[in-house]
Amino acid sequence: MNRLVWLAGWRALFAQPGLTLLAMLGVALGVATTTAVDLANQGVIRAMRLSVEAATGQATHRLTAPPPGIDEKDYAAWRLRPNAPPAAPIVEGTVFSLVPEGERPASAPLSGSTAPAPLSGSTGATSPEKSPPRIPLTLLGIDPLSEGALRPGLRIPTRGDLLATLLTRPGSALLLEETARKLGVSPGGTLRILANGRETDLFIPGLITSPDPLVRQALAATLLTDIATAQELLGMRGWLSRIDARLPENTPPPVALPAGVNLAPANERIEILENLTRSFRANLSALSLLALLVGTFIIHNAMAFSVVRQRRMIGLKRALGVTRGEILRQTLLDGLLIGLPGTLLGLLLGVALGDTLLQLVARTIDDLYYRMRVVELVIEPLSLFKGLILGVGATLIASWLPAREAATTAVIDSLSRSRLEQQRGTRAPRLALFGLLLILAGWGTTLWPTSRLEAGMLAMGLITVGCALLAPWFTIALMARLRPLLTRGAGLHGALACGGVIRGASRTGMAVAALTVATAMVSGMGILIDGFRGTLSNWLEATTVSDLYVSAAGTLSNSDSIPLEPDLIRALSSVPGVASVGLGRRVNLETPGGMIRLHILEIDFKRFSGLQLHQADHATLWPRFQNDQVVLVTESLAFKQNLKVGDRITLPTRRGPHPFTIGAIHRDFRSDAGMITLSRHTWRAHWPDEAMSVLGIHLVNQAEADTVIEALRRAAGPERSLHIQSNLQLRQNSLEIFDRTFAITRALRLLALLTAFFGVLTALSAIGHERMRELAALRAIGLRVGEIRGSVLLQTALLGLAAGLLAVPLGWMQGWMLLHVINQRAFGWTLENHAGWVLLLQPLWLALPTALLAGLPAARRMAATPPIEALREVE
Template identity: 40%
Template sequence: MTPLLWRALLRHPLRHPWQLGLTVLGIALGVAVVLAVDLANTSARRGFELAMNRITGHATHRILGGPQGVAETVYAQLRVEHGIRPAAPVVTGYLPRADQPGQLLQILGVDPFAEAPFRDLAADLTGNDFDLRALLLNPDAALLPEALGAEVVLKRGGQRLTLHRAGTLRGAAFEGLIIADIATAQTLLGRSGRLDHIDLILPQGPAGERLATELRAWLPLDLRLERPAERNQATADLSAAFSLNLTAMSLLALVVGMFLIYNAMTFSVVQRRALLGLLRALGVSRRELFAGVLGEALLLGLVGTLLGGVLGVWLGSGLVHLVTRSINDLYFTLSVRELTIEPWSLAKGAALGLLATLAAAWLPAREAADAPPGAVLSRAHLETRWRAALPRLMLAGLGLLAGGGLTLAVSRSLTASFAGLFLLILGCALLTPPTMVGLVRLNRPLTARLGLLARMANRDVARHLSRTGIAVAALMVAFSTTVGVGVMVDSFRGGVAIWIDDLLNADLYVASPSVEDGGNRSDVLVPAALAVLRDTPGVAAISTYRALKIELERRPITLIAAELAPASQTGYHLIAGDADTAWRLFQTGEAVLISEPLAYRRQLSAGDRITLSTEQGLHPFAIAGVFLDYGSEHGRILLHRSGYERYWHDPTVGSAAIFAAAGTDLTALRTRLRERLGPIQRLLIRSNRDIQGITMDIFDHTFTITNVLRLLAILVAVVGVLSALLALQLERAREFAVLRATGMTAREIGGLVSLQTGFMGAAAGLLALPTGLLLAAVLIFVINRRAFGWSLPFQVDPLLLLETLALAIGAALLAGLYPIWRMARARPVDALRAE
């Protein structure tokens, strides 16, 4: 490749700044979305690791308990009776700031005298404001990060708790962390006499293994010894499916971007067929042309990727809050304050942008290299070749659809499912040009009635299939992803709304105000408060609940110990097991009902057994039935209170559902309960509508990021419509000039352009609907099922489909405006001469 040859090729895009700008923008948006999601995921992971590492420190092992944690006495026994040192007690949890309820601060309660071997806190306590005496003796003293100032007010339930600084934690590693003496932390988090875990440093090698075995033998049945690293990994893995889903969605934006790059590059090759043929006539080899076009694409990819990098970082800083919020709502407490920009993420984004551009430009570059010399490749010849290729295109499309279907049917892996989904999209894209020919034929009777202009517009679409086919396929893919994701979210929302409406069929719900604090913890109802609930006039029945996180093969699941009023039972929709038998077995406290995601993940059904770690050690429970549940993707287990008390020795109740007697005024009942409960315990009394609203808010939070990604895909699609159709119409300047020369007015040609772009937009929008519905079906029935174990209804909002169609046509008409304006200003004679 000589410098002049580079110049000859590269000046073409520079002479078409609109086309160039929109192509670069398409690449940039694709890269930005992928990079932003990756940065947000990475930041969330880093935030999690940071939180875990500052708690784990140098501990090699950890003693953990069940839902109640570890009794303080175990720590004393370990040190005194067994002489195990180093050992350090830890209490940890999250509380919101009173003045900024959305900001959770991590509380780490430690014994300062046992800490030295575990965490390097002393080394970080620089400055002369560290007051050990205050830390140990003042119940409101803590080590605070520099950013929090001299004091911080936290919120727990309805209480405000003020902590004063006894020392300053400096450095990024301590952001959002408060370190307190263990007693202070226990008071703050409401865990008197309990520890979250005990950290140990056991020797390496056989001696350590021996000690670990001895400890396991000594530990009470409800406690276990684990390695923190394995545990942290297991916790981090919880959100893996969520992260994979986000990554796949971001890749979808990149795929849309790739189609647009392909379209832009093909178009720029077709536009230059005469130039390329001429260069071949002058002795430029195929390889040189191939390298030239690919090099040009690489340059565009480089500029687009750089721009996408900047956009991606900006977008990522917005997405990180959405990702963190979703992880908080769905998985574990996480507090991420800033975007972590890892070079690896940037490198991945750059590589993906460049590779996507090269992959998308590969075929157009081949097309350029195959151009016969001497400009003999006429447009008619090109179109003839395209038409001849239609049956092969159709076969390839059907083949890809079959391949995609097969991949989805054969493999259960989530990655393979996404691969199948991408094959389906590609298959539909290949079927677009043949389908368009059919649409043009179908359109003939209509256009015949509308006059010559309409006939010309319709025929032109089929006549220029080499360009219109690719453009419409690219746009169809872009819009179908928005339909697919939109229908999936709507269906999910519809499913959750019905589920929550059925489940929350009581009139009022009572719980500690701490349920609103975040951080996955809540206080219990005192027995006197429960007695009030049962005895208050107007209360017909109550159901009680105690929800706790327990572990099943290292994954946290929610155990709900419940005593259900008959009306509450009807709220559970059983999808496996006979309802009468299931509820009868449930009442015994020896059988459980499990949620659908748990049943799907572990391949369990009614009649199987599930072994849970209880305070009395491992105990197998019969599975009486499986209930529909969108409450947790990791699973929930419903156990009768009698069984819970028997195996967990815990009589406490976390919340209660109240069924009012017929004819009772609910507002009056609520007031009456509030008055009676006031002197006993401060409790939240909410109606089922309140909780349904909160649940749907959480759902909408969770899907905010999905909707943001969907909007971005729409943006990429609109950019695609503009770039594809703009280029298509601008290239026809001479054709328009001929039409003007033969007596057509600028207005008539404007009408022709609008009809044609409108038709293409409509074709892309119309074809996007069935493809989008196919994508939605795969997302709902395959991807969501495999990722989360949920079975969702398939609900289509006709408004969404109409919106998509309107958007496609609107964007297409918008794309026609500039060519119309330019054509109206141009002198036909110039255009005729330019050719």
């Protein structure tokens, strides 16, 4: 008996293969989006881990120090101790491979981006015009004789002449074989690079090969040299970036650590880097789940329609003795027959989409957080398993209500379509009430005194689901209000369109819900992007007050600035046409609590007054800032560490940990990890490092800017490569980075809207099947084909109108929460709302065309079906 029941149900389910296929595509798109985002997130985490582990190897601890680093004499003292544990010195930095035009191979790039533009005048540079393409490489200076005990993956080939060449020939370096092939370099050739603002040629005596694919990915875009060569190239003579060591458990270091040198577990750096990007990755995952939510509505729509189509069959089965439990199980299995193939298809699409999203995510992280290289997408079984669980779980959840309805509906009601729709109509107000409670709960969650990002995402999820549950009742109520107006204006067609929406509320309600969520997501993200971009633009205009910004070519926006020599700074400052100069530098500090960036300034009061301070007076704060009495912290750091004005923050200095008093909190978008701004006088007092890296220049006459730029280049000399840009160019470059950062968000919005399109198409196909007899009867009494098509398109437009009207307040709420709750809890920034009426009403002009486009196939099919076929009774 069970076998016959299931066969009958499955036959009825696939009686409309087009509708079933649309439902499968809907869930496939939702699963594909979540899987692709998860694969991309896991890919960047894997790339981070591999790059750190390749440089760390089997080391258990790292010795680090604030700039300029660790004195190499301290390493010698370590090694000369009897029975000293294995240790290896490291000099690390970023250089650029300069590939002449016409010689660059057509292979894929080494990473997601080239050197990005800065977010302020104190950092970064872009390539000068007509310069060769710049490909970032990590320069790793090692001691080949110490590496075997700590980093087997970096072990140099044992050929004696190769090792001798690396150690004895100045300017020698090694590349991974795959990297050399992409750069067009062969053994015995040379590689031209830009290092520390200077161009130089490196001799490549040989290539590194490894059978381990993990080692090859970890060493991609890595340039290996000996310690002395790396120190020469990076301007770090006598200094080391760090010392890696392998210490027995619970054993102190063999020598007393010098002041300012910190000992930390080697894996702590991985945690720091993952923490830097955790909020960014969490936001992507939350957005991808919205697409899956839209897919869930589509499955619900398909299953509800299947139950309605089989109402007579279900009634007959119940009359013949089939139990409610058997009906429930059969309907859930019907849902799995749609959801499981859709999920599997979604996994395949997710893998195909994952590589594109991985490059977008990697480029964003590369721009904002950490230099990283991603060679290829690695398919993680865990990501596929999560996608499978989400797809199957969403299918069962979406199928539960239709299955429960099929199992609990009385036999007499199953045989009457009007009774079924009447029951569904009475259910819409209850769903609306529950949705309203969810909205209130979500809004109340935003008032909960917590800084946890999860609470904010939960609140937005509750509000989104609550508005979706309002959709059926809202659609019925809107049609009831519009019906008299459309009847007077459009006659029979208006009445038929409104009546059709109301009678098909069991499917149109969920279609409207899917379209509402998708268009509201587009609007909400648009409000966030416009608010963020507008706030960033205002901040750039306030802070970039110099006419020209000069830095060493090759500075990355997410790394320490390349220092300029004091003699060069004096020469540039004395160029005719320069009225005044402000100096800046940025330094990254690794602390036990994470990465903290220092922004060092030597500026006048006019430039200082451009800082956007919160509840502080520039004139009062200026002398205290100049005289080492206070430092400034960004609002992101203050939010994440719960800092207030007057608190003290401890930093590792060259003389050991030192507390600094916070004088003010200011807005800054260079780093969501947080930044501390201090005067150069304060820097000199605690870190014996005179280097500065950026000049902000005021001109005597702005009209002579080109003449001054040429004079600055002449003053630098041919051996020094400078990057010079105006404040206008700086703002444009910064906004270009912003637009690249949100490229992945735009892709996710498009996927959600595409998923909603399939939802509307599914609902209209279902309604079209049910109205075939009604429309055939109208055709038989004289209604023309064009009038049938117009009636169906009018009904489709009404669905789009309902979705758009409901999405307007939902999009506004999502935008507000993204600006003032999600964004602040994720990154610590306060943003302004720059959304105009065009953006607020965006869901309307998105929902209407989407619904009409989805309605065209249904309208064409309904109008073209011969009345004699449609009038046949088909179950």
